[in-house]
Amino acid sequence: MREGECERGRRFDALFESYSADVVAYCTWRAGSASDAQDAVADVFLTAWRRLDAIPAGDAARVWLYATARRVLANQRRSTQRRAALAERLAFAAVTDKPSSDSDDDLVREALHQLGALDREVLLLSEWEGLSPAQIASVLRCPQVTARGRLHRARRRFRSTFEQLADREHLRRHHGPAAEVRATSITHAFGGDS
Amino acid sequence: MTTFRSFEALRLANPRSKPGFATTVEAAADQVRLRIAAAGAADERSVRQRRAGRPFLGLSAVGAALAAAAAIAVVVTGGTAETATAAAAIHKAVTLSAVSANESGTVLVRMTHDGQLWASKDIRWNGSDIGITDNSPGRASSGSPLLVVNGILYDHEPERAGWVNVGPVSSIDPGTGTSPTDQLAAIRDDIGGTTLLRIVAAMTGPTTARQSDGSTIYRGTVASGQIATTTGFKEGQNIRVFPFGYVAHDVAADPASPLDTAITVGSDGFIREIAVTWPGWTYTVTYSNLGSTAPLVAPADAQPLR
Numbered sequence: 001m002r003e004g005e006c007e008r009g010r011r012f013d014a015l016f017e018s019y020s021a022d023v024v025a026y027c028t029w030r031a032g033s034a035s036d037a038q039d040a041v042a043d044v045f046l047t048a049w050r051r052l053d054a055i056p057a058g059d060a061a062r063v064w065l066y067a068t069a070r071r072v073l074a075n076q077r078r079s080t081q082r083r084a085a086l087a088e089r090l091a092f093a094a095v096t097d098k099p100s101s102d103s104d105d106d107l108v109r110e111a112l113h114q115l116g117a118l119d120r121e122v123l124l125l126s127e128w129e130g131l132s133p134a135q136i137a138s139v140l141r142c143p144q145v146t147a148r149g150r151l152h153r154a155r156r157r158f159r160s161t162f163e164q165l166a167d168r169e170h171l172r173r174h175h176g177p178a179a180e181v182r183a184t185s186i187t188h189a190f191g192g193d194s
Numbered sequence: 195m196t197t198f199r200s201f202e203a204l205r206l207a208n209p210r211s212k213p214g215f216a217t218t219v220e221a222a223a224d225q226v227r228l229r230i231a232a233a234g235a236a237d238e239r240s241v242r243q244r245r246a247g248r249p250f251l252g253l254s255a256v257g258a259a260l261a262a263a264a265a266i267a268v269v270v271t272g273g274t275a276e277t278a279t280a281a282a283a284i285h286k287a288v289t290l291s292a293v294s295a296n297e298s299g300t301v302l303v304r305m306t307h308d309g310q311l312w313a314s315k316d317i318r319w320n321g322s323d324i325g326i327t328d329n330s331p332g333r334a335s336s337g338s339p340l341l342v343v344n345g346i347l348y349d350h351e352p353e354r355a356g357w358v359n360v361g362p363v364s365s366i367d368p369g370t371g372t373s374p375t376d377q378l379a380a381i382r383d384d385i386g387g388t389t390l391l392r393i394v395a396a397m398t399g400p401t402t403a404r405q406s407d408g409s410t411i412y413r414g415t416v417a418s419g420q421i422a423t424t425t426g427f428k429e430g431q432n433i434r435v436f437p438f439g440y441v442a443h444d445v446a447a448d449p450a451s452p453l454d455t456a457i458t459v460g461s462d463g464f465i466r467e468i469a470v471t472w473p474g475w476t477y478t479v480t481y482s483n484l485g486s487t488a489p490l491v492a493p494a495d496a497q498p499l500r
Contacts, residue, residue, distance in 0.1 A: 024219045029209055041226065049230050158204065
């Protein structure tokens with residue numbers, strides 16, 4: 001094997017070793033199913049293999065991979081338009097396919113489900129992938145100030161939705177379903193975000 | 195309620211903290227190597243057209259893929275040395291088959307129920323061209339081939355005793371997920387290694403039986419849900435669907451049911467057959483001419499659709 005090919009192989013292996021878990025995690029929560037996620041991961045790293053010389057060094061490589069994954073997933077969704085709506089609904093079910101015994105997990109899933117797709121993506125890029133607003137802006141190809149604003153809004157909406165759901169769950173557990181219905185009606189009647 | 199609780203719960207819900215995530219990453223590694231190996235072979239073909247004398251499997255990733263597939267198989271299945279060897283051999287066959295299936299191939303899919311043919315489909319493909327003949331008994335479309343060559347769909351209509359040029363594939367049912375292009379994409383998924391790798395990874399305790407013709411049969415059990423991964427809704431029932439579009443009936447409808455699975459690897463190292471059995475039923479996918487199926491030819495006498 002030529003020395004150049006060896007070096008290229010080493011660089012790719014290092015890239016994969018460093019960031020495969022990140023790409024798998026991202027594709028897992030963004031894709032519609034486990035097999036779609038695996039397919040997307042394979043496409044991302046195939047692109048990386050082919051464009052190895054264009055990938056920036058250091059942590060910027062991780063951002064490059066997220067941005068590539070985002071494009072791959074977008075293409076995947078476009079090519080399976082019929083499944084896209086279902087995939088969007090199932091995206092979070094795929095993360096925890098089995099019924100969860102953890103009520104907080106269920107609340108998180110429901111709260112995320114109630115967010116808009118863009119809010120959800122920005123929030124999870126920050127909270128799950130650990131990206132800074134500047135890095136999120138690179139992935140989404142938007143100005144930093146926009147990413148920062150979206151993140152702020154998404155965090156606020158998530159917290160508010162989670163708290164409402166948690167309060168409802170608390171009432172249901174301690175006072176039964178009737179209390180939940182009453183509480184919901186009262187909250188709605190006052191247009192409250194109590 | 196504190197902000198802490200909502201965001202702590204969010205962080206704990208990260209897929210990375212879920213059981214099995216490490217296995218998912220390992221499976222992804224396998225898939226990546228397979229994809230690069232397949233692409234490497236395709237890239238290599240175009241290079242060979244310009245530069246003679248270079249070995250077919252010259253790209254380092256292909257060799258690495260085979261070695262890595264074997265190594266990963268040992269990790270995935272664990273157990274005895276024989277089990278690990280069997281899993282590694284199947285993985286290697288899957289990788290080789292997927293690389294060739296990327297070019298062309300033929301599969302015959304059959305289901306039987308109580309010993310009678312229930313459904314049958316013959317699929318040939320070469321590049322982007324594909325021919326599908328449904329030979330299922332009692333179906334109106336049975337025996338009528340469907341052909342896509344150079345992006346044009348041809349249908350064989352017995353009542354008109356000939357081929358009909360239906361038109362460009364791209365204009366037929368766009369976006370419905372049921373167009374011939376969608377079918378071809380789905381079939382490529384089923385053939386191209388993704389399905390095979392998933393089944394192999396899920397197989398428990400494969401045993402090895404060498405045959406007199408040089409082939410080897412690996413037998414084990416696989417949860418139905420790992421074979422019939424697609425779910426749907428039909429006639430008021432939730433259903434699971436096997437690769438190539440056949441409904442998993444009876445016991446196989448339960449994703450947890452362990453189904454007897456046999457994978458035959460030919461003496462040439464390619465996957466030859468996958469056979470799944472459960473009470474009353476058999477589901478068989480037979481592969482042939484991977485990488486050597488002849489180009490599909492457009493019917494010369496096709497009449498325009500009227």
